[in-house]
Structure formats: structure tokens, C-alpha cells
Amino acid sequence: MAIDVYANNCLLIIAQAHSYRIAPYLKAAYQRGLKPILASNGEYSLIQEVSDGLCIDFNQPEEALEQILQLTQNDVIVGVVGCDDSTVELAAEVAQSLGLPHNPPLAAKLSRRKDLARAHLLQAGCSVPKHLLINIAEFLQQPLSSKYNISFPCVIKPINLSASRGVIRANNNEELIVACQRIQGILADLDVNAELNSTDVAFEQAHALIEDYIDGVEVAFEGYLQNGQLYCIALFDKPDPLEGPFFEETIYVTPSNLSDTLQAMILKRLAQACDAYGLRVGPIHAELRVDGKDAWILEIASRTMGGDCARMLDSNSLDGDNEFTLEALSITLLVGQKVQVSKPQGSRGVMMIPIPKEGILRKISGLDSARKVNFVEKVDIIIAKGHKLIPLPEGDQYLGYIFARADTPAEVTKAIRDAHAKIQFAISPLWEIAPAC
Structure with a gap:
């Protein structure tokens, strides 16, 4: 299904220079009759070898926005995609400037910053674990859980990393100290240019989030927003228990074995959270814990699921198109076209x-x-x-x-x-x- 908006229409793809998401987005763009333009970082980026490319400094978002708008002023941009957590905010700002379908930049930022997201969701009355933002160095000087009103077990995590990186369970004060020291080392070793890409680099490297450990089953949600309405493509069970001390995800399987009542609760909680963020359009990937009381929001990202996991959903139907991918879905939504996706068979x-x-x-x-x-x-x-x-x-x-x-x-x-x-x-x-x- 080619998107025939007008001649020479272009899709702007904003991605990390070596993002694994570039290739599937390029393929989906070409299949839909769009010329891809890649905006990426890195002095020696190879993106120009595979497509028209713009080298952008993500650590200077205002300059990056101006540079993108200037360098693409003669192109007919019909949609903007941010492939990674670190690029969704800039993509939203570019799309907003061009008058294209987009999420508010603040909503995009909330989807990648766990501390801001927790505070925002709590204020909106959404179900999130009890949490505390700490300066790691200051906490390690006087790490008494009673002083900070921390209950055990708890989970400590960086405020901006994905794929469970740096997420550690602590069952007592001694384990919490060790976890903080370990996370401090992880954050210190980050490649700032490739992994943070934010005006808040110093803050993000210095802080972590401590929150209650929710004893329950964990699920992953893949869906999309269209005109502010949340739709589910697949709800994944995680058969391996994620109890810590680290939270390495292994198996995703769909459809979920949870009851219809619990699945309806999950969709309701996610819709409330997306509304609280202000998210309106595009892909949604979320992680939740479900216990006997509620479905607790762990993460909502305004991007597709990570790794090559998205490939298991390929070939579903998208408005009669025989070659569905999550990247194709994202593009279709972000150029302003309507979609209706059926859930995977079997x-x-x-x-x-x-x-x-x-x-x-x-x-x-x-x-x-x-x-x-x-x-x-x-x-x-x-x-x-x-x-x-x-x-x-x-x-x-x-x-x-x-x-x-x-x-x-x-x-x-x-x-x-x-x-x-x-x-x-x-x-x-x-x-x-x-x-x-």
C-alpha cells in the first residue's frame, strides 16, 4: 500500500547512527512510496551510504531542530519518525514545527524519562509504584532507608535507560547500597553522545529512581494511538518470573492467558496513562506488573518494541496490505492516515x-x-x-x-x-x- 500524498514526498527518520531500527524503517518507507531522509548523530555516521542523511548533534536540541528545518526546507516532508527513546522528543518538535501529526514534545519526553513520568502519572491519579528520586552520590553518603522512608523489597533503576539495563532489586539496606554503587558505575561509563543525547545529561547521570517492588506477573503491551484513542495489537505474557535481583527479559508470548477482566483493566490503565502524558498518535510499547490489586505502570514508550522482537508481529494485515510491520504502522499513523489492525492469528x-x-x-x-x-x-x-x-x-x-x-x-x-x-x-x-x- 503506497502512500500517495503528493509527488516526491519524504519521510524524515530521526535515529541513533547505529540503530537497528533504521533498516526496517527504510524498507517500510520505500514500500509505501516515501523517500526516506535520515537525521542522525556521529561525526563518521554511515547513514549517507544507505540513504540521504543529515548529521545532527542530539545534545544540542535547539540547534538540531533549526538545522533539520533548514536542511529539509526544499523537501516535501509528510511525516517524522523518532526511532529510539532518545530521538522521540526531537521528532515531536520537528513534526510540530512542520504542522505534521505528532505527540506534544513534553509527552514524548515523559515517555523516556522515568522520574518525570512517575511524578506526572501520580499527579494524574494513575497506578504507579511508590517511588523516590535520589541523587546517587548524596544518597550513598547517608544511605539510611528509614531517613528516606524506603520499604523493602525495592527496585532501583536509572531514570532514562531501557531494556532493564541497570534495574536491580534490593531486599535490605546493604543490598540497596551495593545496587546504588553499581548503577553509579553504569551511568559513569555511558557513551553520552550515543546513549543520553539530552540537555539533561548531568542530571540523568547523577540520579536514579527507587520504587516499591510489585509482586506479580509482568506483561508487555504493543499498540498504537490514533486521534488519542489507544488500540491493542498484542498483549504479551512473560512466562519466566521476573523477581530479581536483575530483570532480564527472556520470553514474550501472545495472546495473554490473563482473564478478560484483567486485560480490560490493563488497557484502561494504559489509556489513562497515555492521556496523562498527552500522547496522541503513533506506536506505544508498555510494560506493567499485575498483582491482586491493580495493573501497575512500569513504562510507556512512544516507540515500537525493542530489538528484533517486532519481527514476530510481521505479516499481520494493515488496511489490506499483505506486508504488515510495526514500522509500517508507525509511518502510516505519522503521515496522518487512518489504520485498522487485526490482532495476530494463533x-x-x-x-x-x-x-x-x-x-x-x-x-x-x-x-x-x-x-x-x-x-x-x-x-x-x-x-x-x-x-x-x-x-x-x-x-x-x-x-x-x-x-x-x-x-x-x-x-x-x-x-x-x-x-x-x-x-x-x-x-x-x-x-x-x-x-x-
Whole structure:
């Protein structure tokens, strides 16, 4: 389904220079008759090798906005996409300046800053865990939980990172101190240009969020907003319990086994939260905890789901188009066209293959056997042999993905587990080089 708005129409894609989301957005843009223009960061960005490109400094948002508007003034921009958490706010500002469909820039900022989001949702009466924003260095000087009214167990997390990076459970004051020290190290080691991209870099590196641990099941939501109305594409169960001390996500499987009542509550809570943010249009990815009392908002992002997980939803129908992707859906919404998406047929699932330990990846075996497991569609390994592996909470990568489809969630989950059990990763330890005498 090509989008025939007018001749030479362009889609502006704002992304990190090495974002894995660039390729699927480029493909979806071309398939819909749009010329993609990439705005990215990095002095030596390779984006011009694959598409027209603009090199932008994300750490200077006002200058970046002016530069984008100036460099594209002769182009017919019909939509603006922010691929990553760190680019959705700038994308909203550009679209607002051009009079195109967009979320308010503040709403986009709330979707990437956990501390601001928590405070905003609490003020709006939404269900969020009890939380506390701390300056990590100041907290470590006098880390008494009674002074800060902290109850255990609790979870401490950076205010702006995704994929469970730096998220740690603490069961007592001693564990909380260790967790704070660990997060402080993670934030200090961040590549500011590639991972924060904000005028608030110093604040984001100095602060963390402490919140109540919610004992319950965790779910992921993938959907979209159209004229402020929230629609669900898929609700994913996470069969592996996420109890800490770290919160590495592994399996997503849909449809959810939760009752219709609980699923309706989740949709209601998410709609309330999106409204509180001010989000109006585009993709929505959310994470929630469901206990016996409520559905608690953990995260709402105004982007598609992370990693290559989105590929398990490919080929659903989009207004008669046989090749649906979440990227195609996002583009269609952000150029102002209406969509109606049917939910996936049967059951689908994916495993984000966890990194078992730190070291150098030396050998991978058992892939052929894993790919032959009944209901497994694909096994992708994305980290090459010889590369360093860093597990959570410091790391932010997975070894790869296992995709499966079947009639039921139980069949999908079993297929993924059986396939994963057949893969062996040989990981050698890291050895520090001794200084020369």
C-alpha cells in the first residue's frame, strides 16, 4: 500500500547512527512510496551510504531542530519518525514545527524519562509504584532507608535507560547500597553522545529512581494511538518470573492467558496513562506488573518494541496490505492516515536469548538442532564470535532471538524453551593484561 500524498514526498527518520531500527524503517518507507531522509548523530555516521542523511548533534536540541528545518526546507516532508527513546522528543518538535501529526514534545519526553513520568502519572491519579528520586552520590553518603522512608523489597533503576539495563532489586539496606554503587558505575561509563543525547545529561547521570517492588506477573503491551484513542495489537505474557535481583527479559508470548477482566483493566490503565502524558498518535510499547490489586505502570514508550522482537508481529494485515510491520504502522499513523489492525492469528512468541556470563564468545553449537524444533520459525544469533559479552545489569544486549508460532501459547513457550536448551555457548573468561615491568 503506497502512500500517495503528493509527488516526491519524504519521510524524515530521526535515529541513533547505529540503530537497528533504521533498516526496517527504510524498507517500510520505500514500500509505501516515501523517500526516506535520515537525521542522525556521529561525526563518521554511515547513514549517507544507505540513504540521504543529515548529521545532527542530539545534545544540542535547539540547534538540531533549526538545522533539520533548514536542511529539509526544499523537501516535501509528510511525516517524522523518532526511532529510539532518545530521538522521540526531537521528532515531536520537528513534526510540530512542520504542522505534521505528532505527540506534544513534553509527552514524548515523559515517555523516556522515568522520574518525570512517575511524578506526572501520580499527579494524574494513575497506578504507579511508590517511588523516590535520589541523587546517587548524596544518597550513598547517608544511605539510611528509614531517613528516606524506603520499604523493602525495592527496585532501583536509572531514570532514562531501557531494556532493564541497570534495574536491580534490593531486599535490605546493604543490598540497596551495593545496587546504588553499581548503577553509579553504569551511568559513569555511558557513551553520552550515543546513549543520553539530552540537555539533561548531568542530571540523568547523577540520579536514579527507587520504587516499591510489585509482586506479580509482568506483561508487555504493543499498540498504537490514533486521534488519542489507544488500540491493542498484542498483549504479551512473560512466562519466566521476573523477581530479581536483575530483570532480564527472556520470553514474550501472545495472546495473554490473563482473564478478560484483567486485560480490560490493563488497557484502561494504559489509556489513562497515555492521556496523562498527552500522547496522541503513533506506536506505544508498555510494560506493567499485575498483582491482586491493580495493573501497575512500569513504562510507556512512544516507540515500537525493542530489538528484533517486532519481527514476530510481521505479516499481520494493515488496511489490506499483505506486508504488515510495526514500522509500517508507525509511518502510516505519522503521515496522518487512518489504520485498522487485526490482532495476530494463533500464538506467537520470541525469546531474547540471555547472556549467561561475562566473557568472550568463542563458539556456538546446536543451532541446527534448535532450528528443527517443531513450531520454531527462526533462530537468529546477532553477536559474532570473538565479541565481548556483558550480562545485565551492566549490559544492554542479547545473544539473539528464537521465534516460534503455534496454535497455543503453551506450545510456543515449550518450543522456544526446547530450542534454547539445544544451543550451547562457549564463553572464555576475560583476562586483564598485566602492566609491563
